[in-house]
Amino acid sequence: MLETALDLPTRTTDKTDIQTYRHSLLEWVMKEFVLALDHLLKRGLRFDYRRVEEEQRYLRGRLDMNKQLRQPPGRAHIFNIRHDLFLADRPENRLLKSALMRICGLTQEADTWRLSHELAGLVAEIPDSQNIAADFRQWRSDRLMAHYQPVRPWCELVLDQHMPLAMRGKTHGISLLFPMEKLFERYVEVKLRQRLPAQYTLKAQAASRSLCTHQGKNLFQLRPDLLIQHHKETVLVLDTKWKLLSAADSENKYGLSQGDFYQMFAYGHNYLPGEGDMILTYPKTGNFSETMQPFEFSEKLRLWVTPFDLEKDEMHWPNDIKASVFAPLRLAG
Structure with missing residues (x-):
C-alpha cells in the first residue's frame, strides 16, 4: 500500500522504542538518510583536534625528547615530533561516511543515487569506520553535537541493516505514522483506475456540490472520495472507510457509523439527484467478506457496503451494479 501511494505524507514523531528485524535496506530509509546528511553538511561538520606522533625531517609542534635521545647516530637528523591536526576524522563522521x-552502492532510485554521490565527494577525505560498534559508543551528544542527533537513527538503520517494525521493542529509533484512512483511500483509487473500463473515468475528491446555500453562497462543501463518471455524468459515488466490520453483528449495525450514512445520504441527493447507487467500501476481513444487502434510502437511492480485498487488489462489486452500471462491460472483481 505504501508503494502504491508514494506521495503520501509521513509524520516523524518523537523517538520511540520499537522492534527491528534483519532485512535489506529499503529505498525510503536510504532516501531519508541522505536527506538528513545533506541537511547536516549544510550546517557544517564538526572537526576535532587529533594528536599525531610521527617522524619528520622538520620540526613541528613539540619535540619528543625521550624518543629523540634514543635515535641512533645515523638518524639524528630525523625528528620525533608531536602535534595536533584539526580534522573531521572523528567517530560520528566516520560512521556517516561508512x-x-x-x-x-545499494540505491537504485535516481534522486537518491545522485544526492548520495554528491555528498560522497564532500566527505571523501574522512576515513571509513573500522569499528562501527566502538564508534557508536563514542558518539557524543553534547550541545555542540545537537545537530547530529536527527541523522543518528537513520545511520544506525543503514549500518546495521535493520528495518523498524510497528511493535514495541528495545531499539530506540524513529516512529513513522501514516494516516491509514488516507492510505486506504488512495490505494483503492489507484487500483480502481487500473481496472475500470476505458469508457469510464474516476474522479477523486470531487468538490462541485455543497450541502446548502445561504445568501447566495454555498455552504458545507461535499467531497466524496471517488466518483465514477460516464461522459461526464456521475453514475456511481464511492467512499472508503478504514474500519473493521462484522457481517454477523446485526445488533450493533455491523459496526457501521450513523454519521457515515448521513454523509452518503447527502452525497446521493447532490451528486446523484436522489436516484442511483452508492458504495461504502471497507477492508475485507474474515468477518466481512461479502457485499451486504443494499441499504435503501428510497425506492431509487441505494447504498451498498462492500469489501475491498487487499490481497487480490479487487473490489467486490455488487451484482446489481455490474448488471446496471457497467453492463455489458466486464469488470474485474
Whole structure:
C-alpha cells in the first residue's frame, strides 16, 4: 500500500522504542538518510583536534625528547615530533561516511543515487569506520553535537541493516505514522483506475456540490472520495472507510457509523439527484467478506457496503451494479 501511494505524507514523531528485524535496506530509509546528511553538511561538520606522533625531517609542534635521545647516530637528523591536526576524522563522521558509501552502492532510485554521490565527494577525505560498534559508543551528544542527533537513527538503520517494525521493542529509533484512512483511500483509487473500463473515468475528491446555500453562497462543501463518471455524468459515488466490520453483528449495525450514512445520504441527493447507487467500501476481513444487502434510502437511492480485498487488489462489486452500471462491460472483481 505504501508503494502504491508514494506521495503520501509521513509524520516523524518523537523517538520511540520499537522492534527491528534483519532485512535489506529499503529505498525510503536510504532516501531519508541522505536527506538528513545533506541537511547536516549544510550546517557544517564538526572537526576535532587529533594528536599525531610521527617522524619528520622538520620540526613541528613539540619535540619528543625521550624518543629523540634514543635515535641512533645515523638518524639524528630525523625528528620525533608531536602535534595536533584539526580534522573531521572523528567517530560520528566516520560512521556517516561508512553509511553513505553503503548507500552509494545499494540505491537504485535516481534522486537518491545522485544526492548520495554528491555528498560522497564532500566527505571523501574522512576515513571509513573500522569499528562501527566502538564508534557508536563514542558518539557524543553534547550541545555542540545537537545537530547530529536527527541523522543518528537513520545511520544506525543503514549500518546495521535493520528495518523498524510497528511493535514495541528495545531499539530506540524513529516512529513513522501514516494516516491509514488516507492510505486506504488512495490505494483503492489507484487500483480502481487500473481496472475500470476505458469508457469510464474516476474522479477523486470531487468538490462541485455543497450541502446548502445561504445568501447566495454555498455552504458545507461535499467531497466524496471517488466518483465514477460516464461522459461526464456521475453514475456511481464511492467512499472508503478504514474500519473493521462484522457481517454477523446485526445488533450493533455491523459496526457501521450513523454519521457515515448521513454523509452518503447527502452525497446521493447532490451528486446523484436522489436516484442511483452508492458504495461504502471497507477492508475485507474474515468477518466481512461479502457485499451486504443494499441499504435503501428510497425506492431509487441505494447504498451498498462492500469489501475491498487487499490481497487480490479487487473490489467486490455488487451484482446489481455490474448488471446496471457497467453492463455489458466486464469488470474485474
